[in-house]
Amino acid sequence: MYHIPIMRDRVIDALAVKPNGVYLDATLGGGGHTQAILDRGGRVAAIDRDDDAIEYCKAHVTGDVTYIKGQYENATQLLAERGITELDGAVMDLGVSSHQLDAPERGFSYMHDGALDMRMDVTQKFTAYDVVNGYKEERLVDIMRRYGEESFAPRIARAIVKRREVKPIERTGELAELIRGSVPYRKSGHPAKKTFQAIRIEVNGELKGLYDAICGIFGMIVRGGRLCVITFHSLEDRIVKAAFNEFATDCICPKRLPVCVCDHRAIGKTLGKQKPSSEELEQNSRSASATLRISEKL
Numbered sequence: 001m002y003h004i005p006i007m008r009d010r011v012i013d014a015l016a017v018k019p020n021g022v023y024l025d026a027t028l029g030g031g032g033h034t035q036a037i038l039d040r041g042g043r044v045a046a047i048d049r050d051d052d053a054i055e056y057c058k059a060h061v062t063g064d065v066t067y068i069k070g071q072y073e074n075a076t077q078l079l080a081e082r083g084i085t086e087l088d089g090a091v092m093d094l095g096v097s098s099h100q101l102d103a104p105e106r107g108f109s110y111m112h113d114g115a116l117d118m119r120m121d122v123t124q125k126f127t128a129y130d131v132v133n134g135y136k137e138e139r140l141v142d143i144m145r146r147y148g149e150e151s152f153a154p155r156i157a158r159a160i161v162k163r164r165e166v167k168p169i170e171r172t173g174e175l176a177e178l179i180r181g182s183v184p185y186r187k188s189g190h191p192a193k194k195t196f197q198a199i200r201i202e203v204n205g206e207l208k209g210l211y212d213a214i215c216g217i218f219g220m221i222v223r224g225g226r227l228c229v230i231t232f233h234s235l236e237d238r239i240v241k242a243a244f245n246e247f248a249t250d251c252i253c254p255k256r257l258p259v260c261v262c263d264h265r266a267i268g269k270t271l272g273k274q275k276p277s278s279e280e281l282e283q284n285s286r287s288a289s290a291t292l293r294i295s296e297k298l
């Protein structure tokens with residue numbers, strides 16, 4: 001299976017798909033959310049930066065889909081170029097697909113040995129190899145702390161730098177073992193998990209344009225339409241929460257100002273946060289860290 005769609009039914013119920021309505025799936029992956037929208041009679045504009053996802057869905061998804069190879073950071077432009085200026089709703093299911101994670105040659109996983117790669121878009125030049133072998137020690141510490149919330153960042157960075165003085169680190173297995181050997185025993189989770197997450201976020205610039213992307217996509221949604229965003233770690237979730245809070249707030253002036261000068265008016269209503277059910281967790285352990293947030297356009 002390419003990818004098990006997370007909280008699919010809740011997303012589809014939240015979108016309240018209208019027959020012939022136009023929906024954006026900003027993270028197509030294996031097309032699970034897209035297919036569910038199509039099955040309810042909607043039309044889908046589907047974006048993914050990974051050619052492999054687009055090719056897979058062209059062969060497996062059935063219905064009215066406009067496939068777009070690109071980044072959701074450019075969604076408004078990519079859609080406008082295709083004559084789409086309004087959306088009845090949108091879904092963003094952030095991060096990597098199971099297919100990307102599980103394919104050793106994509107180099108995302110500390111569980112499978114492969115070349116250090118981690119690019120979602122394989123036409124991009126910059127890879128995990130460049131980060132691991134090219135970044136200064138302080139910069140490695142910084143990204144591990146910032147994007148991995150890794151408390152042993154200095155120890156891991158030291159071990160990486162020492163190893164690469166002997167020879168470059170080329171494989172995911174080699175990096176995972178090096179990390180295992182440089183941090184104290186951890187009760188939960190693989191010791192390389194946080195570092196791999198940090199490198200992946202850096203390679204793909206995953207957090208950089210997220211806030212603006214959410215604002216741009218929400219801006220295209222019609223009144224009453226909804227944006228559903230699924231996140232997998234607190235760094236992403238904080239960004240989504242901040243954007244949704246801004247949509248739901250009238251005045252966004254700094255608190256020190258005695259009167260409002262921004263004239264900002266709420267454009268959205270937050271419909272709360274949801275976690276996967278125990279049934280879903282049983283069927284798909286990868287859903288454990290997922291959070292779904294929904295905002296409705298006013």
Ligand SMILES: C[S@@+](CC[C@H](N)C(=O)[O-])C[C@H]1O[C@@H](n2cnc3c(N)ncnc32)[C@H](O)[C@@H]1O
Pocket residue numbers: 003004005006026027028029030031032033034047048049050053070071072073093094095096097098120
């Ligand atoms: C978690 S998967 C989506 C799975 C999909 N909802 C399903 O049900 O199969 C995330 C997908 O988003 C893509 N992606 C991640 N960041 C992206 C970005 N900035 N722009 C476009 N696609 C992105 C990844 O390549 C991956 O295929």
